[in-house]
Amino acid sequence: MLTKDLSGKRYKLGALSVMLAVVLSISACGSGGNNSASTNGGSTSESSSTTTEPAAPSSSDSTTTTETKLTAVTQVTNWFAEPEHGGQYAAVSKGFYKEAGLDMTLQSGGPGISSTQIVASGKAEFGMGSADEILLARQNGIPLVAIAAIFQKNPQGIMFHKGKYKDLSELNGKKVYVGSGSAYWEYLKKAYKLDSVQELKYTGSLANFVADPESATQIYVTSEPFTMQQQGVEVEYFLNYDLGYKQYGNILYTTEDYIKNHADIVKAYVEASIKGWMYYKDNTEEINKVMQEKNPDLKLESMAYGAKAQEPLIYGGDAEANGVGYMTPEIWESLQKQLVDIGMLKKADPISSVFTNDFLPAKS
Incomplete structure (x- = not known):
């Protein structure tokens, strides 16, 4: 779950606390295997055309035409429209979902909105989240399955003033603003022996850091x-992935039940989404303007920075050879072991049920 303060800065709450809240809120709900396309009230959404498309006339003189109905589906993102969702909005804007037979509604995440909760309760077919959220959800009885990892490297990190630190262990005795209970932070504290760090609650404001x-x-x-750059504050950062907490980001997921009953729709959704991400790579300015209509608080300059910064995280790594969205059992197993080691997972279940590459398009 993400949350946002009035200044527009976002932050991520601890994955464990999110999962506990989700479990409590959906204890009376099913596994999300139906075909509902309803949305959560109060959030913005974007839909592809809801009209049906006529088929080409037959060779006869008959004026009768057939109509191909689009399948209505909903995907919940993990925040308001931003570059991290660029491929999804490109797929809507350029008609890729419609071409795949889907009437897609993109529902924005935001304060108080959990995509895992909405998908698990059956109010949306697809969601977007991080790898540790998927593992924690499954431990708590929510049978989510990762079907594509948009980010090969999760974009979460730790920022500090330029030139101050060369190793994370040097933060001992220093103030660190972080969401309590975050899985990655619990791992970093243990891995880098941060036993005397001054852990303070991150509120979304960077004033105290500055x-x-x-x-x-x-x-x-x-x-x-980028925010610091605009304020003239020189900074550097550690990427959590490079610090050893290797997890995928902005994972597209659905439920085991939905895959079982609607594999054709899942494949159409994944392939159209990946097509959108390939389009966004070369047409960021066009799609950023589309997203800004949905999220006017985010300036185009900031979106341009974000799109550039995330390129190697999306299109690099294993995606270079295997295509956007590709996942490996090694990354999943390593993350699972780390969560067990820090006590956030009780045990390591077979990883084969957690993710699948079966719906990814063949790399050209």
Whole structure:
């Protein structure tokens, strides 16, 4: 779950606390295997055309035409429209979902909105989240399955003032603004022996970080560094993935039940989404303007920075050889082991049920 303060900065709450809240709220709900396309009230959404498309006339003189109905589906993102969702909005804007037979509604995430909860309750077919959220959800009885990893490297990181630190262990004794209970932070504290760090609650504001040159703060590398650049504050950052917490980001997921009953729709959704991400790579300015209509608070300059910063995280790594969205069992198993080691997972279940590459398009 993400949340946002009035200044427009975003931050991520601890995945464990999110999962506990989800479990409580859906304890009376099913596994989300129906075909509902309803949305959560209060959030913005974008839909592809809801009209049906006539088929080409037959060779006869008959004026009768047949209509191909689009299948209505909903995907919940993990925040308001931003570059991290560029491929999804491109797929709507350019008609890729419609071409795949889908009437797609993109429902924005935001304060108080959990995509895992909405998908698990059957109010949306697809969601977007991080790898640790998928594992924690499954432990708590929510049978989510990752069907594509948009980010090969999750864009979460730790930012500090330029030149201050060369190793994360140097943060001992310093103030660090971070969401309590975050899985990645629990891992980093243990891995880097941060036993005397001054852990302070991250509120979304960077004012305290700016005022204290010895401090550090959690960030998305696609966002906060640009904010600091605009304020003339020189910063550097560690990417959590490079620190050893290797997890995928902006994972597209659905439920086991939905895959079982609607594999053709899942494949159409994934292929159209990946097509959108390939389009966004070369047409960011066009799609950023589309997203800004949905999220006017986010300036085009900031979106341009984010799109550039996330390129190697999306299109690099295993995606170079295997295509956008590709996942490996090694990454999933390593993350699962880390969550077990820090006590956030009780045990390591077979990873084969957690993710699948079966719906990804063949790499050309």
